[in-house]
Amino acid sequence: MKLTFRQIEIFNALMTAESVTSAADMLHTSQPTISRELARLEQVLGFSLFERVRGRLKPSNAAYTLFEEVKRSYIGLERIWSTVEDLRTDQIGRLSVLTLPAFSQSLLPGACLKFLDIHQRVGVSIAVQESPFLEQSLSYQQYDLGLTENNDTPSGTTLKPLLSVDEVCILPNDHPLLAKDIIDIRDFEGQAFINLSPTDPYRIKLDQELYRLGINRKTVIETPTAASVCQLVSKGAGIAIINPLTALDFIDHGLQIRPLNVSYPFTINILLPLHRPFNPHLDDFITALEAEAKEIKTKISQYTHDSR
Known part of the structure; x- marks a missing residue:
């Protein structure tokens, strides 16, 4: 037996919706149909894709691996539909x-x-x-x-x-360091600081440099995106070093930019x-x-x- 597109479509819906009911609603079909096709799919594959936990489907490791391939296939399908739509709209x-x-x-x-x-x-x-x-x-x-x-x-x-471009220091509107035209890297000693996530490559480089100089910041919040860093700084939670592209978007929203006395290229x-x-x-x-x-x-x- 071979995989059918319908089985892949149902598997994609189950991985996305995380329940038979939601998957059935997504595909405008019945729950028994979803359950039946899933059983056939697992029979064709020769291994289980899900286990039931408190009435919900918990994907196996194999399901996650298969889902990555399915998502790539759907990207191809979406490109086909985009091309069709382009032809329709000239x-x-x-x-x-x-x-x-x-x-x-x-x-x-x-x-x-x-x-x-x-x-x-x-x-x-x-x-x-x-x-x-x-x-x-x-x-x-x-x-x-x-x-x-x-x-x-x-x-x-x-x-x-x-x-x-060089990364910049960002500060809330009323921060005392705004009295300085250029922020010395040693000015961060003891300051409340908003950091990117520990795995961010720019965060890692900055941590290494400050450690080398013996500068101790007071990291109050770690967050994964530059935009959320800027939001937190604009609300007065602390100061930060960030890429200037994102910082520019927050200039009129409670945030100020100052150059640093050292270069951290972005x-x-x-x-x-x-x-x-x-x-x-x-x-x-x-x-x-x-x-x-x-x-x-x-x-x-x-x-x-x-x-x-």
Whole structure:
């Protein structure tokens, strides 16, 4: 016996909805149908995918492994449907972009507008993913272009530098350190500090540098995203060192930027798959990215150089 698309569809719904009832609602079918098809699927596979715990389905390790493959297949199906929709709406093409979440808010909106000004009939599909899964997806040739902070070149890709700027200190509006034009790294001694997660590469580098200098911050909150760091600083929870792209979005929302007396470079690189069919709109999109990056760098310099 072979797997059927219907069985895969039901498995995807079960993994997403986490219950037979919700999966049946998602697929507009009955619970007995879901249960019957799941039993057939497990029979074909030769192993169990779920166990029932308090009336809910708990996926096995094998189910999670299979689900990763299914999700990649669904990405392919979504691309097919996107192409169909493009044909219906008379679009002449579509560009797929995979990015870190922060860049979907701070860099891509402006770049997309620049691109669409000259390509009004070309669609742009943006997906977000964290490293290392972002780099893995580009190695698998699943997107036309990727945006990453990583300076390493994954297999099957080429890396193109886009932007390099220094990280900045961010402070709430009424913080005493705002009296200084430039924040000395030693000013962080004893300060309430908002940190990124311990596994963040920029956090790791900063921890190593401050440890080397013997500077002890008072870490009050750890949070996984630069946007949440900025939100917490703007509310007065502490100060932080963060990438300036995200910080710019919070300038008018209770947050101030100051340059540091040391350089902690923040980089953005373009990842391009080497073996994916060439998208004829790719070069123009890269040009739009470069123009937006240049504007952002100019805006950052207005806040950092004016303070010196």
